[in-house]
Structures are given as C-alpha cells and as structure tokens.
Amino acid sequence: MLGVGESFADHLVEGVLGQGGMGTVYRARHPRLPRLVALKLLHRAVSQDEELRRRFIQEANVVARLEHPGIVGIYDRGTTDGHLWISMQYIAGIDAARLATGTTPPAHILRIITDTADALDYAHSRGVLHRDIKPANILLSEQDSGRGPRAVLTDFGIARLLDSDTKLTATGTFTATLAYASPEQLSGDPIDHRADQYSLACTLYALLAGRAPFAATNPGQVVAGHIAKPVPRISHHRPDLPAPLDDVISRAMAKQRQDRFDSCAEFAAAATAALHGRPSSRTAPTVLNSRTAPTRREHDQWNRPSPTLFDSQPTPTWETGGSVYPAPMSPVGDPPQPSGxxxxxxxxxxxxxxxxxxxxxxxxxxxxxxxxxxxxxxxxxxxxxxxxxxxxxxxxxxxxxxxxxxxxxxxxxxxxxxxxxxxxxxxxxxxxxxxxxxxxxxxxxxxxxxxxxxxxxxxxxxxxxxxxxxxxxxxx
Incomplete structure (x- = not known):
C-alpha cells in the first residue's frame, strides 16, 4: 500500500479513500493539472491476468465515453510497476452507505435515487450495465447552493470483472454485493438493464430502512430471499412512509424482470409520486426515454405497443426522474465473449x-x-x-x-x-x-x-x- 507523500505514475498520493477486492483507491494530485483525482490501483492478481487486463482496458475505454454529471468521469489509465491503474474524478463527500437512516429526510433519499436512475438510464442507452448498484457505489458530492448533495455513480463497468472464477472479491465484499443482486444475476441467467433497476430498488429500501431487504448473516439466506421470498414491506420498518411506496418497491424488485418498470427513471418517478401522495400510473414512454423492443422475445413476454410521437407525455425531469437523454433504451447485452x-x-x-x-x-x-x-x-x-x-x-x-x-x-x-x-x-x-x-x-x-x-x-x-x-x- 502506498503512503502519504509517495508518488505513483507521477500522481502524488495524499491519502486512502477505500479498499476492495479489486484494489485500493487513493486521493492524489494530478501530475500536471491543479486538481485532485481518485487514483485506483488494481491488485497484482488482477493486473497480471491477461484476460482481465484486456477486459479492464476495454471497459475503461467504454466508461470513459460516458459523459454525464451523475457518473464519475475517467481521466486516464495505464500500467506502472506491474499495476493497472485508472485516474478518475474525485468527489469530495461521502457515499450513500454512510447516510444516517433516521435523520435523512425521505425526500432527500428519493432525490439521490432519482439522480442515480437518470445516470443509469443514460448508461443503458449507451449499452453499458453497472451490475453492482449499492449505496457504497453512490457518492454524494458536497452540497450545492439551493439543493442537497448531488449523487454521482462510481465503479461503472468494473463490477463485471468480478465473477466466481476470479476469487478476487473478499468475503465481506461478496456478501455486501449479494444484498443488492437481482435474481437473474444470482441464478446465472442473462441480464439486461432491469437488473440494475432491481439493485436500485434494493438500495432505496436500504437507505430508507437502514438494512437491506433480505439482510442475513448467511449468504445462502440472502440468495434465497432474492430468488424466492416476497419483498418485505418498507412500511414495517418505517410506519411513517406511505403504503403506496411498498407497491412501487415491490414492482421494481419483481422476481420476473418483465414485471418491473421499463426504466430506472420510471421507477424513481413512481417512488417520488408515492412519497408525496400523488397518483402514479403506468404511462406511455416519452420520446425522451423510449425503448426499442427487446431483440429476443423471451426477455420480455409482454407484447407492449411501441411508443410513438402521438402518445408521448413529456413530464418534468426533476419531479419524475425522467431522463433528459434522447437515446433509445434497449436491453443491454454482456461484453464480447471471452477468449477460449x-x-x-x-x-x-x-x-x-x-x-x-x-x-x-x-x-x-x-x-x-x-x-x-x-x-x-x-x-x-x-x-x-x-x-x-x-x-x-x-x-x-x-x-x-x-x-x-x-x-x-x-x-x-x-x-x-x-x-x-x-x-x-x-x-x-x-x-x-x-x-x-x-x-x-x-x-x-x-x-x-x-x-x-x-x-x-x-x-x-x-x-x-x-x-x-x-x-x-x-x-x-
């Protein structure tokens, strides 16, 4: 581990931001610009694996093309002293996992979810899945004038580098990720953008209740909860929250992906409406967040009509969480097949x-x-x-x-x-x-x-x- 004052890839290290199964993240000074960056060094076990190196470079290039205020930007990447590294935007603040459950107003939590939903819908429209949505991966920037902290999503694309064969994830990290994983991820089935929506709903539940929906010390019980058990009602832990919010979370966490909302923004809009006591119904997709039909029919067994310009219903983006990016939404596939x-x-x-x-x-x-x-x-x-x-x-x-x-x-x-x-x-x-x-x-x-x-x-x-x-x- 690098110490304060050490230099790595011409970056001057000022402190440790966090550690995980993939590597360590440092707060560091940019080598040429007067700015702080988050410098992530991957462990040698990752850096020395040829296949992981190829996928890391490929996915860093993909994520670097995502330009959204709700997604941590990537500045540079490289290899130094046998370590893969990536230089990212530094967000001064905390992550959502450190929010105080009892004192954080539900409206603030819904704004965090709305910000995150907009970032996810944008990434999905560009063909990128996150796969590891959880409170720890949602950073809260320092408070802007006129509103609360801004949510910024991190670790985009990096999560898919971890699988059961790499053995790189520490037990605690693996269990924490299980708490927010969709049934299709845990079952090994193909996934699309609705897996991220499921994890976002688990995140909303955890931020409101102070615990994950299927919290347990035994990983097997967590998996069984996601796959087979009904979604627990948030109102059991927070009687002050309106009952319609239970239905919104239950739908976003439906076991079958076709029963969930069409997009993360639609889920965030329904949750916001339920919190404020406004009626919410399944409206037709707008021109701004429309999706094309799935390539494979078995991905969605509902035969929904395609959206048109005539039945679109534009809505305010801040109150409903609707995406402001006019790219079509479609199920997102996995990265190219690994080399055999x-x-x-x-x-x-x-x-x-x-x-x-x-x-x-x-x-x-x-x-x-x-x-x-x-x-x-x-x-x-x-x-x-x-x-x-x-x-x-x-x-x-x-x-x-x-x-x-x-x-x-x-x-x-x-x-x-x-x-x-x-x-x-x-x-x-x-x-x-x-x-x-x-x-x-x-x-x-x-x-x-x-x-x-x-x-x-x-x-x-x-x-x-x-x-x-x-x-x-x-x-x-």
Missing part, C-alpha cells in the same frame, strides 16, 4: 495425453492377440489385461474431459484438472525413481511438462470466465 484460447490449450493438451496413454493399451491388445504374453516359463496375460484396462480408463477419462471442456461443460474442467494432476504426479514419480534411465526420462519429462501446462491452463481464471460466459442476445 486458454481452455483450448487445456483441451488439446488433454487429448495429446489421451493419445499417449492409449499406447500401452494398443500394445497390450497386440500382445494378447499374438500370444507374446505367454511363454514356457511365464504367463503375463492377467498382468497385461490389468494394465490395458487401467490405461484404457485413463484414456477415456482424458478424452471425455477434453470433449466436455470444449463443449463448455464445467465438469469437463474438473475432469481435466483431476486427470492431469494424477498424470503429473505419476510422471514426477517415474523421474525420481529412474534418474539414470535415459529411456524412461525421455518419456516422463515431456509428459510432466505437458501435464503441468494443461493443468495450469485448466485452472486459469480465463478458462473459468470462458465457461461461465452466457450471451444475453443471440444474433439471428
């Missing part, structure tokens, strides 16, 4: 091992057919059959694992890891026991190197991400 090169290396190497282990089987069968296993003073039939059966089973194990891995079956990865680990141990044992036998070493050493290479490729996080990838939208 590492998984391919593992599968091809495993097939080579299968060919090698099939050699004793072939020779054993030939010996049995030609009768060479029997002589006047010996009979090696039983021993030959046993060896052939053992190596035959190993051959099938390798071949089956390779085919399953290429077919994107998770169990294929485990079979390859198990089989190559045994092969590496066996080859290492042969080397140790036959250090002076050149013939044995000529076979055992290449086998060991091949097995280690295959094992490393199979356990690589890149292989895990390739196996876990599921495209949201299929081109026809």
């Amino acid at each position: 090169r590492t998984a391919g290396i593992a599968a091809i190497g495993t097939l080579i091992l299968a060919v090698l282990t099939s050699v004793p089987v072939i020779f054993g069968i030939l010996d049995l057919l030609t009768g060479r296993v029997k002589g006047r003073s010996y009979d090696a039939t039983g021993e030959t059959v046993v060896v052939a059966l053992i190596f035959g089973a190993i051959t099938l194990l390798f071949a089956g694992g390779a085919v399953a891995l290429l077919s994107r079956r998770r169990f294929g990865r485990f079979v390859v890891i198990f089989g190559t680990a045994l092969a590496a141990l066996a080859a290492a044992g042969m080397i140790v026991q036959n250090l002076t036998d050149g013939g044995v070493l000529a076979v055992a050493v290449p086998t060991l190197l091949l097995a280690v290479t295959v094992l490393g490729s199979a356990i690589s996080p890149s292989t895990g991400r390739w196996l876990a990838y599921r495209p949201t939208i299929t081109d026809h």
Whole structure:
C-alpha cells in the first residue's frame, strides 16, 4: 500500500479513500493539472491476468465515453510497476452507505435515487450495465447552493470483472454485493438493464430502512430471499412512509424482470409520486426515454405497443426522474465473449495425453492377440489385461474431459484438472525413481511438462470466465 507523500505514475498520493477486492483507491494530485483525482490501483492478481487486463482496458475505454454529471468521469489509465491503474474524478463527500437512516429526510433519499436512475438510464442507452448498484457505489458530492448533495455513480463497468472464477472479491465484499443482486444475476441467467433497476430498488429500501431487504448473516439466506421470498414491506420498518411506496418497491424488485418498470427513471418517478401522495400510473414512454423492443422475445413476454410521437407525455425531469437523454433504451447485452484460447490449450493438451496413454493399451491388445504374453516359463496375460484396462480408463477419462471442456461443460474442467494432476504426479514419480534411465526420462519429462501446462491452463481464471460466459442476445 502506498503512503502519504509517495508518488505513483507521477500522481502524488495524499491519502486512502477505500479498499476492495479489486484494489485500493487513493486521493492524489494530478501530475500536471491543479486538481485532485481518485487514483485506483488494481491488485497484482488482477493486473497480471491477461484476460482481465484486456477486459479492464476495454471497459475503461467504454466508461470513459460516458459523459454525464451523475457518473464519475475517467481521466486516464495505464500500467506502472506491474499495476493497472485508472485516474478518475474525485468527489469530495461521502457515499450513500454512510447516510444516517433516521435523520435523512425521505425526500432527500428519493432525490439521490432519482439522480442515480437518470445516470443509469443514460448508461443503458449507451449499452453499458453497472451490475453492482449499492449505496457504497453512490457518492454524494458536497452540497450545492439551493439543493442537497448531488449523487454521482462510481465503479461503472468494473463490477463485471468480478465473477466466481476470479476469487478476487473478499468475503465481506461478496456478501455486501449479494444484498443488492437481482435474481437473474444470482441464478446465472442473462441480464439486461432491469437488473440494475432491481439493485436500485434494493438500495432505496436500504437507505430508507437502514438494512437491506433480505439482510442475513448467511449468504445462502440472502440468495434465497432474492430468488424466492416476497419483498418485505418498507412500511414495517418505517410506519411513517406511505403504503403506496411498498407497491412501487415491490414492482421494481419483481422476481420476473418483465414485471418491473421499463426504466430506472420510471421507477424513481413512481417512488417520488408515492412519497408525496400523488397518483402514479403506468404511462406511455416519452420520446425522451423510449425503448426499442427487446431483440429476443423471451426477455420480455409482454407484447407492449411501441411508443410513438402521438402518445408521448413529456413530464418534468426533476419531479419524475425522467431522463433528459434522447437515446433509445434497449436491453443491454454482456461484453464480447471471452477468449477460449486458454481452455483450448487445456483441451488439446488433454487429448495429446489421451493419445499417449492409449499406447500401452494398443500394445497390450497386440500382445494378447499374438500370444507374446505367454511363454514356457511365464504367463503375463492377467498382468497385461490389468494394465490395458487401467490405461484404457485413463484414456477415456482424458478424452471425455477434453470433449466436455470444449463443449463448455464445467465438469469437463474438473475432469481435466483431476486427470492431469494424477498424470503429473505419476510422471514426477517415474523421474525420481529412474534418474539414470535415459529411456524412461525421455518419456516422463515431456509428459510432466505437458501435464503441468494443461493443468495450469485448466485452472486459469480465463478458462473459468470462458465457461461461465452466457450471451444475453443471440444474433439471428
């Protein structure tokens, strides 16, 4: 960790803003301009992974093109001393997780949600999902004249770098993110912009109630709550809040995404109307926040009519949270498919091992057919059959694992890891026991190197991400 006064990538560090599973964020001085920046350094485990590096650069470029007052801006990125880093806009203030639940007026909380909803709708219109909406990722800038703190969304696009295969997220951070994750994220289903809306509704609930909707110490209970349990009523924790707000939150947190609001702004508008006692109904999308139909019909089973210029109903953007960005809203897909090169290396190497282990089987069968296993003073039939059966089973194990891995079956990865680990141990044992036998070493050493290479490729996080990838939208 860098200390105050140290320099990194020509930035002068002034303090630590926070730490997480991906890295550490510092408050630092810009190297050439008289401004403070938030300098995020990614851990070496992230920086040294080729696939993560590629995705980090790609997504930093995407997020850098988002120009919205409610989204933290990106100034620069690079690699220094083996660390990926990114220089971002510094927001002087606190994050929403530090708000005092009992003393923060609900109207102020709704303004935070409205600001965040507008930022999300803008990002969704540009094809970017956040995937990790929670109070800690909503920064509150210092109070402007005439209104309360301005909400600014951070960590855009970075969240999708984390998955179950990278093992980079600390347990506490993982549990905290679970508290705001949508059912489709937890189920491993394809997601679109409505997953961010679900998390935003969980955030509203947490800011009003002082606890997440399905708070529990056991992560399994949290997951079960999101997937199967009814949404708890906010009025149980805050009797002072109007009952219609329960219905708005329940709809935004519907288990089926097609039952939610069309956009985050529509959800924020309905929540604001419920808080102030104004009637709220499902109005037609306006020209400003209209969405095109989903590319795949199974994403939305409701057959809604397309919005037109004749039935649009413009509404005040501050009171309703309507987006002021006239880009069409459409379901947002996942990033491009991860490279399967590492998984391919593992599968091809495993097939080579299968060919090698099939050699004793072939020779054993030939010996049995030609009768060479029997002589006047010996009979090696039983021993030959046993060896052939053992190596035959190993051959099938390798071949089956390779085919399953290429077919994107998770169990294929485990079979390859198990089989190559045994092969590496066996080859290492042969080397140790036959250090002076050149013939044995000529076979055992290449086998060991091949097995280690295959094992490393199979356990690589890149292989895990390739196996876990599921495209949201299929081109026809």
